[in-house]
Amino acid sequence: MHSIQDELSRMVQAGLPGAFVYTKNADGASQFFTAGVADLTTERRMTPDSRYRVGSTTKTFTAVVTLQLIAAGQLAFGHTVQQWLPELPIPNTDYLTIEHLLRMRSGLFDFVDDPSLLSLDANLKPYRLHDVVRLGINHPSRFLPGSRFEYCNTNYCVLEMIIERATGNSLQHEL
Structure with missing residues (x-):
């Protein structure tokens, strides 16, 4: 039987950038x-103190930082994506506003619906923030901003890019 450490090492050798497992026995x-x-x-090597994205839990922290920047006057609900990321x-x-992104509208x-992510190998490939945003924006919009609700992971990646542009720091640093 392989140990947890052996399995993590095998996953990294297969292309996963890094991994962390915490166990607690009875x-x-x-x-x-x-x-x-x-x-x-x-x-930077992965350590027990490393901070990194944890699936959708990261959205909560992204929203908090965005709201803090709004409260501080650095951002506003009505700011458009064009104002902050004109190159994209x-x-x-x-x-399309910050409020639309926050409210999933x-x-x-x-x-995550991009067909290129359906292969098993896609789960081991390292994706940077700009990579996943490009996957989302390379497709037509599903509807006009503000016209309805639809859960969308791309929204919070775009918010993270806006946070980076507004502060000059990574989301991890702002947390």
Whole structure:
């Protein structure tokens, strides 16, 4: 039987950038296992103290940082994506707002529905923030911003890019 550490190492060798597992047995003893890197840009090693995206839980933190920046006057609900990210060919950016992104009313295509992500190998490939946003914006909008609700992971990736542009820092730093 392979150990957890062996499995994590195997996953990293197969292309996963990094992984972290925390275990706790019935006696309360806990262990941390890590492999790979926590940051593809700096190649900082994964440690038990590393901060990284944790699926949809990250959306809560992204929303909090966005709301803090709104409260501080650095952002506003009515700011458009065009104001902050004019270089991105995002559909409807001239009237797509931060509020639309926060409230899941953007109409953007959800990058997780891109057919290229359906293969098993796609789950091991490292994706940067700009990669997943491009997957989302390379498709037509699903509807006009504000006209209806639809859960969309792309929204919060775009918000993260706006946070980075507004603060000059990564989301991880702002947290």
